[in-house]
Amino acid sequence: MTSSLDPIRLPQSAASIDTEIDRAALALLLVEIARNVDPEHHARFDDVPASDHRMETLRQLLVGREISELSRVTHLLGEAEQFADAVGGVLPSATARAPHVQLGEALAPAVERAVQRSIQKSPGTLTDILYPVFLPAIRKSIGEKIDQTFQSLNETLRHIFTWHGLKWRFESWRTGASFSEVVLKHSLVYRVEHVFLINRKSGLLIAHVTADNATSEDPQLISSMLSAIQDFVKDSFHEKEQSGLDTIRFGELRLWSEVGPFATLVAVIRGNPPEELHEIVRDVLLRIHDEYALALEQFDGDNSQLVGIETRLQTCVDMKQEDSQQGFPWLVVAAVLLVSIPAAVWLFLSWQSGQRWQAYVSRLEAQAGIIVAEQKVYGGQFYISGLRDPLATDPQSLLSGTQVDPAQVHSQWQFYQSLEPEFVLKRLTASLAPPESVLLSIVQGRLVAEGEAPANWINRARAAAEQLSADGVVLDVSQLRELNLAELNYLREAIQATDIFFYSGKAVPGPEQTPVLDRLADQIKEFAQKARKSGATARFMLTGHADATGRETANVSISASRAETVRALLNKRGVAPELLVVRGAGTFEPVVPENSRTGSSTNRRVSITISLE
Amino acid sequence: MQKKICMLGGFSVGKTSLVRRFVQSIFSDTYLTTVGVKIDKKSVALPNRTVDLILWDLAGEDDIGSFRVSNVRGATGLVLVADGTRAATLAVALTLRERVEAEFGAMPFVLLFNKSDLRDRWAISDREIDEFRQLGWQIYLTSALSGEHVDDAFHQLASMVTA
Numbered sequence: 001m002t003s004s005l006d007p008i009r010l011p012q013s014a015a016s017i018d019t020e021i022d023r024a025a026l027a028l029l030l031v032e033i034a035r036n037v038d039p040e041h042h043a044r045f046d047d048v049p050a051s052d053h054r055m056e057t058l059r060q061l062l063v064g065r066e067i068s069e070l071s072r073v074t075h076l077l078g079e080a081e082q083f084a085d086a087v088g089g090v091l092p093s094a095t096a097r098a099p100h101v102q103l104g105e106a107l108a109p110a111v112e113r114a115v116q117r118s119i120q121k122s123p124g125t126l127t128d129i130l131y132p133v134f135l136p137a138i139r140k141s142i143g144e145k146i147d148q149t150f151q152s153l154n155e156t157l158r159h160i161f162t163w164h165g166l167k168w169r170f171e172s173w174r175t176g177a178s179f180s181e182v183v184l185k186h187s188l189v190y191r192v193e194h195v196f197l198i199n200r201k202s203g204l205l206i207a208h209v210t211a212d213n214a215t216s217e218d219p220q221l222i223s224s225m226l227s228a229i230q231d232f233v234k235d236s237f238h239e240k241e242q243s244g245l246d247t248i249r250f251g252e253l254r255l256w257s258e259v260g261p262f263a264t265l266v267a268v269i270r271g272n273p274p275e276e277l278h279e280i281v282r283d284v285l286l287r288i289h290d291e292y293a294l295a296l297e298q299f300d301g302d303n304s305q306l307v308g309i310e311t312r313l314q315t316c317v318d319m320k321q322e323d324s325q326q327g328f329p330w331l332v333v334a335a336v337l338l339v340s341i342p343a344a345v346w347l348f349l350s351w352q353s354g355q356r357w358q359a360y361v362s363r364l365e366a367q368a369g370i371i372v373a374e375q376k377v378y379g380g381q382f383y384i385s386g387l388r389d390p391l392a393t394d395p396q397s398l399l400s401g402t403q404v405d406p407a408q409v410h411s412q413w414q415f416y417q418s419l420e421p422e423f424v425l426k427r428l429t430a431s432l433a434p435p436e437s438v439l440l441s442i443v444q445g446r447l448v449a450e451g452e453a454p455a456n457w458i459n460r461a462r463a464a465a466e467q468l469s470a471d472g473v474v475l476d477v478s479q480l481r482e483l484n485l486a487e488l489n490y491l492r493e494a495i496q497a498t499d500i501f502f503y504s505g506k507a508v509p510g511p512e513q514t515p516v517l518d519r520l521a522d523q524i525k526e527f528a529q530k531a532r533k534s535g536a537t538a539r540f541m542l543t544g545h546a547d548a549t550g551r552e553t554a555n556v557s558i559s560a561s562r563a564e565t566v567r568a569l570l571n572k573r574g575v576a577p578e579l580l581v582v583r584g585a586g587t588f589e590p591v592v593p594e595n596s597r598t599g600s601s602t603n604r605r606v607s608i609t610i611s612l613e
Numbered sequence: 614m615q616k617k618i619c620m621l622g623g624f625s626v627g628k629t630s631l632v633r634r635f636v637q638s639i640f641s642d643t644y645l646t647t648v649g650v651k652i653d654k655k656s657v658a659l660p661n662r663t664v665d666l667i668l669w670d671l672a673g674e675d676d677i678g679s680f681r682v683s684n685v686r687g688a689t690g691l692v693l694v695a696d697g698t699r700a701a702t703l704a705v706a707l708t709l710r711e712r713v714e715a716e717f718g719a720m721p722f723v724l725l726f727n728k729s730d731l732r733d734r735w736a737i738s739d740r741e742i743d744e745f746r747q748l749g750w751q752i753y754l755t756s757a758l759s760g761e762h763v764d765d766a767f768h769q770l771a772s773m774v775t776a
Contacts, residue, residue, distance in 0.1 A: 202617040202687025204667060218637065220615060224652040224667050225640060231683050232648045300689065301615040301665075 026061050029054060140246075148275035152180045159183050190271030191320040195313045196223050197288065198264045199299050203227025206263055206296070206303055209313040211320075216268070226255075226266055260285045262296035267316055281316060288312050350380075353404070357382050360402045367393055369418040382409045389418035391426045421445055424473050432461055435535015437483065443476075450479035454534055458482060483534045491527045492610050495520065495540075500566050502604040504547065507561035509569075517566070520608070521573035527610065528579055536612040540575075542566050544584045547603045548594050552586065560584025566606045615665040616774045619685045621713070622694030623705035627727040628670055630757040631694065635764065636668060650684055657771035664771040668692070685713050690774040691722035692766070697754065698734040721773035722751075723766045729754040730761075 033054060060067075076082050095103065119126050156179065159165040164186070172182040193214035197206040205223035216222060230245050248255040254273065257266040258281050265285040269277070288309060289296065295305040303309075357377060361384065364370050369392025375384040382404065388395065395413065399406050417423070421442045428447065434440055438451040447468075449461055458480050465475035498520050500509050509517070524540055531538035544563030546555035563582035571577045587603070594600035622628045629651070632638075636653040644651040655666040671684055685691075693710055695703040703726075710722060724745065726737055745752050751773070753766040 199687065202689075203669075204615050204617055204687070218654060220665060220667055221638075221640070221652050221654055224617070224669065225644075225648075228648060228650045228652060228669070228684065231681070231686075232650070235681055235683055301617070 021061055029058055144275050144278050151275055155183045156180045190269050190273040192267050192269050192317050194268040195316045196266040197313060198223045198227055200262055200264050204301050206299060206306060207309045207313055209310050209317045211317045258282045258285045260289050284312055284316050356402055356404050360404050363398055364395055368420050369423055385412040387416045388413045389423050390415050391423050419471055419473055421447055432464060437533050446474040446476055448476045452481045452483045454483050457535060488530055491523055495523050495608055495610060499605040499607050502562055507558055507565055517569050521570050521575050524575050531612055539611045540580050541609045542580055542582045543607050545603055545605050546587050547600050548587045556584050556586035559586050562606050614662055615667055617688045618666045618690045618692060619669045619671060619688045620692040621706060621709040623702040626694045626696040626702050627757050628694045631727055632668060634760060649681060655767050657768050659772055664775055666767060666771060682712055682716050685717060690720055690770050693722055693724045695726055697726040697728050697737050698731050700736045723753060723770045724750055725753050725755045725766055727755050730756040730758045
């Protein structure tokens with residue numbers, strides 16, 4: 001080792017940060033340091049400082065770059081602003097590269113808190129963000145609810161008055177369910193025949209489940225074609241909405257589709273499904289997305305990753321509401337008929353007899369002089385009570401022709417006097433017995449008596465008029481004239497002055513009496529007629545007489561015989577026999593006194609006296 | 614395993630007749646004119662599995678503007694069809710592919726020059742076809758009439774989309 005020392009050249013610019021270590025400078029420095037570690041050499045330089053600046057140089061040479069980097073990084077970490085800038089620069093790409101699951105888990109709490117804070121701070125912001133997402137869903141949900149209500153209303157109205165309706169109303173009452181629920185349960189007969197789960201992007205079939213006995217063409221082709229049709233509608237009408245075709249209906253067949261983020265579920269339903277089925281299908285789709293999210297997203301036509309998905313779809317296919325085909329209930333129908341036919345007949349007959357009864361009551365009410373106070377039908381019997389004028393039509397007689405059984409009618413009538421003019425008229429006619437020459441009539445609600453009558457009858461009529469006025473009934477007697485009896489009196493005298501004479505011992509008058517008889521018959525007939533006109537009945541008393549000769553008993557007998565003979569002769573001349581009364585006076589009423597031996601032709605006669613009734 | 618495949622090509626290149634004899638179909642050709650798309654299925658047996666190619670036959674139109682690109686969403690492969698007797702249809706097929714790739718990114722495809730039975734009216738040069746082959750493209754000269762190479766093309770595409 002030599003003591004001569006080369007001046008040490010300190011490497012000033014040798015250790016460039018960007019280049020490799022300056023090997024020449026390092027070599028020189030190491031040689032220099034090596035020399036100095038020689039103990040002898042060290043002994044000669046007592047004043048060698050404890051800290052050797054070359055060490056620092058050496059450090060610079062060896063790790064200068066790292067020191068510089070470290071200082072930069074330290075500085076970066078110390079300055080919050082710069083550090084934030086640096087992290088901000090790499091954060092997007094770092095997030096993109098991070099494994100999604102782990103990143104999601106790490107960020108979830110922070111994101112949750114952030115969202116929570118945001119809502120607390122300004123709920124409007126989140127509402128604005130979610131508005132376009134929620135609005136279609138809300139709209140769809142409301143639409144379905146309205147459809148459901150209409151469907152329910154429609155079905156309820158359709159069945160409300162049917163036989164089924166009655167049956168279902170009973171079921172609703174029995175089970176406690178609402179009537180519309182029961183109606184929907186029975187009327188919505190449907191069956192989910194196929195369910196397709198279709199990849200939304202490629203239209204490839206993910207899974208297909210079919211109901212028993214349901215057939216279809218190749219499900220893979222159908223799946224793609226359904227997808228193509230969705231695209232076709234969307235493109236044709238420039239529909240931007242992310243949902244798909246909701247419903248396709250073809251006769252009895254309906255295709256309902258529910259669109260999820262990665263897959264569309266299409267249910268093929270035969271019949272009339274309830275709107276709630278939409279929700280069930282949507283639930284199944286949601287569950288499938290929850291369970292198989294990753295496999296669905298990465299689906300590339302290989303469904304080996306989606307084992308078990310068909311079990312989920314099967315729940316859709318199992319849904320059906322079948323019409324209860326228990327056969328026609330003949331027994332029930334027969335039983336119902338057995339009960340209902342007699343009931344209907346009974347009802348009809350009751351109704352008919354009720355109608356007949358009412359017709360009878362109406363007929364009674366229309367009758368003058370009858371007032372119906374109460375009527376009822378009870379236990380197949382008819383009860384009626386009221387007032388009736390004795391002169392009114394007999395209620396019982398009105399039953400004829402009404403087909404109401406008189407035996408079933410129980411009536412109770414109180415008599416009263418009706419002041420209706422026609423009844424007053426009837427009563428007057430009965431009590432006054434007006435002569436034929438008097439006419440009693442009703443003129444504008446008043447009773448009027450007009451014509452000729454005997455004075456005493458007119459007096460009676462006036463008395464009746466006064467009595468009636470107290471009841472407010474007017475009987476006008478001003479038009480009554482007194483009957484002219486002069487002519488009658490003349491006739492009466494003429495008749496009473498006539499005698500029919502007989503020969504002694506004879507009961508038949510002689511031929512000379514024939515003209516007398518003829519005249520007498522005419523006079524009697526005329527008198528009877530005139531008397532009848534005046535309201536009186538004339539009676540003609542034929543009294544037979546005998547002379548005083550012979551025995552008294554024989555005289556009585558012959559006098560009666562003479563009266564009888566004249567009666568017969570008058571009868572023969574047209575005089576009504578009931579007007580003629582006969583009696584035999586014997587010798588007790590002689591016209592002239594006589595000698596009982598010779599007798600008197602004047603006393604052998606029949607005399608006539610008139611009485612008016 | 615199933616894959617969505619779109620068949621693209623200009624008007625009257627024979628896409629529909631190309632698949633008619635070789636695929637399983639339940640929909641009539643009228644779907645093409647009504648809905649604009651017809652779905653067919655071709656099952657291809659690969660050594661380790663069977664792949665169901667769900668073929669979306671899109672209505673062929675030379676007017677590229679009216680092409681409904683949304684129908685291609687989710688497809689994993691394309692069958693480009695050109696008419697070997699009309700050179701212009703090749704351009705249409707390639708443009709359609711560009712549109713699809715611009716929208717959904719690159720995807721495996723096979724290019725079919727159809728009507729290979731009409732050799733006398735053939736309008737595509739072998740050189741051109743070789744150039745495509747050198748790009749690594751799978752090219753098939755097919756005939757809907759004879760069925761030549763049709764199965765090969767579907768087989769090839771099936772292995773490409775399941776690779």
